[in-house]
Amino acid sequence: MKINSEKERMGFAANFARQMNGSVIELIGDVGVGKTTFVKGFARELGIKEEITSPSFTISKSYAVPDGRTLVHYDFYRLDDPGIMSEDLAENLNDQNKIVIIEWSDLIQDILPENHTIINIKYNDDGSREVETK
Numbered sequence: 022m023k024i025n026s027e028k029e030r031m032g033f034a035a036n037f038a039r040q041m042n043g044s045v046i047e048l049i050g051d052v053g054v055g056k057t058t059f060v061k062g063f064a065r066e067l068g069i070k071e072e073i074t075s076p077s078f079t080i081s082k083s084y085a086v087p088d089g090r091t092l093v094h095y096d097f098y099r100l101d102d103p104g105i106m107s108e109d110l111a112e113n114l115n116d117q118n119k120i121v122i123i124e125w126s127d128l129i130q131d132i133l134p135e136n137h138t139i140i141n142i143k144y145n146d147d148g149s150r151e152v153e154t155k
Contacts, residue, residue: 025149030055033152034062043138045114046122050142052098055150056124059140060094063122067092075124080106090118098125107132 024030037059048056061073068087076082076096084092093113097103103110111132113119126133139155 022152022154023145023149024152027055027058030058030150031062031065034059035066037140037154038063038066041120041138043136044117044120045134045137046120047126047133047137047139048122048124048142049126049139051144054142054144056142059142060092060122064092067120081109086120090120092120092122094122094124095126096124097128100128103128 022033024033048059050056057073057075064071064073064084067090069084069092071084073084073094074082076094077098080097080100081093081095084094086092095106095110097106100106107129110121110123110129113121114132114134123129123133141153141155143151143153145151
């Protein structure tokens with residue numbers, strides 16, 4: 022799917038949140054491609070009013086969803102070893118009340134559930150994005 026603007030990326034994420042078939046999403050893409058923009062649109066659709074920011078320095082951020090669930094957003098970009106964060110992630114992956122979105126997941130592939138959703142976002146030369154969902 023080709024997405025031409027940030028507004029369209031937010032709309033794609035909102036639509037994805039409405040149709041979600043699982044609670045674990047892996048976002049793949051280069052720096053600046055729009056992974057956190059996806060999380061913003063997704064969170065807004067869930068009813069989260071809090072500002073969504075990248076957890077690049079904090080590794081994870083949690084947001085309360087009005088329906089009682091929690092959205093947990095991870096970003097493993099700055100880690101060479103996930104250490105204790107892999108235990109935190111494993112706990113959240115096993116909690117039915119958590120929706121988990123992960124950026125830069127190379128280090129923790131072995132603990133991701135087989136049935137998680139993968140969203141791959143790539144830059145196009147014209148500034149648009151190509152989005153593939155698995």
